[in-house]
Amino acid sequence: MSKNFGYYIIPDQQMLRPNSGPSEHIHTGLRYLGKSFDIEILAPGEMYEQSEANEERSQKAQSVRFARNGLVGILRDLKKLFINHLHFKWYYKVLKEKRPTFIYERAEYLNFNGIIASRLLGIPHFYEVNWVFSREIKQYYHSWFNPISKWLEEWAYNRTNRAFFVGNQNQFLNLKSDNWQVIQNGIALDTMIKFKGHQHEIKDKIHCCVVAKLMPHHRFDILADALHQLESRKALHFHFIGYEFEEALKTLPEDVNYTFHGPVARNQLPDQISQYQLGVISGGMHYASFMKLFEYAAVKHLVICPELQNLKNNFSKDEILFFDNESAEELANQLDRVIKNPSLIKTYGEALYQKVQKSFTWEAIFGDISAKMREHMPDAEFVSDSSNDSLMLENKL
Numbered sequence: 001m002s003k004n005f006g007y008y009i010i011p012d013q014q015m016l017r018p019n020s021g022p023s024e025h026i027h028t029g030l031r032y033l034g035k036s037f038d039i040e041i042l043a044p045g046e047m048y049e050q051s052e053a054n055e056e057r058s059q060k061a062q063s064v065r066f067a068r069n070g071l072v073g074i075l076r077d078l079k080k081l082f083i084n085h086l087h088f089k090w091y092y093k094v095l096k097e098k099r100p101t102f103i104y105e106r107a108e109y110l111n112f113n114g115i116i117a118s119r120l121l122g123i124p125h126f127y128e129v130n131w132v133f134s135r136e137i138k139q140y141y142h143s144w145f146n147p148i149s150k151w152l153e154e155w156a157y158n159r160t161n162r163a164f165f166v167g168n169q170n171q172f173l174n175l176k177s178d179n180w181q182v183i184q185n186g187i188a189l190d191t192m193i194k195f196k197g198h199q200h201e202i203k204d205k206i207h208c209c210v211v212a213k214l215m216p217h218h219r220f221d222i223l224a225d226a227l228h229q230l231e232s233r234k235a236l237h238f239h240f241i242g243y244e245f246e247e248a249l250k251t252l253p254e255d256v257n258y259t260f261h262g263p264v265a266r267n268q269l270p271d272q273i274s275q276y277q278l279g280v281i282s283g284g285m286h287y288a289s290f291m292k293l294f295e296y297a298a299v300k301h302l303v304i305c306p307e308l309q310n311l312k313n314n315f316s317k318d319e320i321l322f323f324d325n326e327s328a329e330e331l332a333n334q335l336d337r338v339i340k341n342p343s344l345i346k347t348y349g350e351a352l353y354q355k356v357q358k359s360f361t362w363e364a365i366f367g368d369i370s371a372k373m374r375e376h377m378p379d380a381e382f383v384s385d386s387s388n389d390s391l392m393l394e395n396k397l
Contacts, residue, residue, distance in 0.1 A: 004036075018265075080110050084108070085113060187361060195298055200277045237259070278338060281305035
């Protein structure tokens, strides 16, 4: 039996930047939705390729200078709204010609090409939502357009067939229908299997890991402040993996032991971080579902992170070492607690591993997403091997 054909709309080629969080999530979606459907990327512009010029362009695009002038913000937003929809004719033409069974669109700020085209053409549409865009754009600039952008964001989600919120974004939105559900990030089953018997060996120092494409909401300032307060910081060695760390690292105490690894290929990341014992998350939005949390869990890290609502909804204080959100003092206290009681690493690491193994594999997450999408395609053929994934999970873990 043939599978249904759909497009995974990626509104910006920058999202396909190798080794980035969005790129990893997109390719994970392609892999696991591909178990049930034939699915291809639909993205405007030239395919993103790793090059020095593209890296410079990417960094420039993301280093938006904060502006407090609301009028300047309006001009930025109107410009973005206009530029985003220059591609609408292209989207509409492709979708009308190919007539896919469905559209699965990654939401982006002030970009509504997919939802508008799908409504005009009568094609089932699904959103994957990772941010509350109208809320989080405020960390970059102030705009008097913000109430309108929030209304547009809500308008789009109220008109999709189903929105999959990666975290509990729904609490910050005025959604008039029940066409949405909260999902989480996850980890591959085979990665969980690989590290099933993994045990940490602590020698001279406790090795701590921070994975990020560093952005303001990651609150590196809280980590830096905590390390300034932590008298026993020489017992730790930090490993920073990802993008945009260079300036932030200058704010650390001079005697902090650390290694900056830069970007690491996602397929190599589990082996890399398995050499360390502790994963640190210093900040994020209350609805956040961190992909790195599940990567830390897969290699049995003890994880220290702030008391964010979505995390508290899914993990207990026996599985994650929480600290009061935005409190550098509390983060320092939890780091000091681990230094004085290194046996906590095994206890918390194993508990978190077991929780993620049970509830947060990609196989389980995308199996549910595919089933919910199928409900809106009653006349279409559907093939799923999610039952085989469940059997693998039961037999191998």
